[in-house]
Amino acid sequence: MNTFLLEIVTPDHLVYSKRVNSLSVVGAEGELGILPGHVPLVTPLRVAPMTIKSEEGTTTLAVHGGFLEVHKDKVTVLAESAELPAEIDLERAEAAKERAQRRLQSRGKMDEVDHRRAELALQRAVTRIKVSSRSGHH
Structure with a gap:
């Protein structure tokens, strides 16, 4: 098998x-x-x-x-x-990635929980982008 x-x-x-x-x-x-x-x-x-x-x-x-x-x-x-790659909205993922990166850069005002959330949002966005571009959907 x-x-x-x-x-x-x-x-x-x-x-x-x-x-x-x-x-x-x-x-x-x-x-x-x-x-x-x-x-x-x-x-x-x-x-x-x-x-x-x-x-x-x-x-x-x-x-x-x-x-x-x-x-x-x-x-x-x-x-x-x-x-699945076809379900991913690349523009939305790119925008989410930029939002998360901006939040992480201005971390002076952020507590641990917010920081962790922004990091996870960034990871999710990057994962979506990798998957969607890997499959040849641009």
């Missing part, structure tokens, strides 16, 4: 459900490659692009935090949000 079922779920909907050959994600410990037969595992995910390889080719998604659960022949990603 050289595939496994990958399901990507957000609080709103099932984003992705297909048999795939491999998955590459960024977990708390760094980059992780998941292949069929991987040992069972649960790990938090960072805000980063996720790469899926299947019969149809390679798909990249923008995944914003959450958890990865590896079971015997199924992998579930429970994400706060996950977007």
